Amino acid sequence: MASGVVRIDARGMQCPWPAMRLARTLRQAGEGSGSDGMSASVRIEVRADDPRAPAELAAVAAAAGADMAIISDPVAPIFVVTRGSDSNNVFTE
Numbered sequence: 001m002a003s004g005v006v007r008i009d010a011r012g013m014q015c016p017w018p019a020m021r022l023a024r025t026l027r028q029a030g031e032g033s034g035s036d037g038m039s040a041s042v043r044i045e046v047r048a049d050d051p052r053a054p055a056e057l058a059a060v061a062a063a064a065g066a067d068m069a070i071i072s073d074p075v076a077p078i079f080v081v082t083r084g085s086d087s088n089n090v091f092t093e
Helices: 015-028 052-062
Strands: 005-007 042-047 067-071 080-085
Touching: 005 015, 015 042, 015 080, 042 052, 052 067, 052 080
Parallel strands: 005 042
Antiparallel strands: 042 080, 067 080
16 A cells, blocks of 8 residues: 555444454555565544544554544544654654
8 A cells, every 4th residue: 555645434334343444454554565664654534423433443553553643523533543654653652
C-alpha cells in the first residue's frame, strides 16, 4: 500500500467491525514495507458512530504502533490513525 490517506466509512457498523477493518488496513499497509523492513507511511481516517469505537480503535492503533487522534464531526467522529513518517513519535515512544 503506497503512502496516502485511506478512508474507512464504518458508520452503522457495531464493534468489533470498525476495529477489524482498521486492523486489516494497517496489516495491508505493513505488507507494503520496504526492503529495509520499515513500514510504509500510512494515514487512515475511520468514520465510526458506535459508542465503543473510540476504545477499540485506540487499542488496535496502539497494538500496531500507530498514533490516533479524534476529530469531532457533527455526523460521526473521525478517527485519524497514522503510522510511519506521518506519525508523531513523541507520543509513541
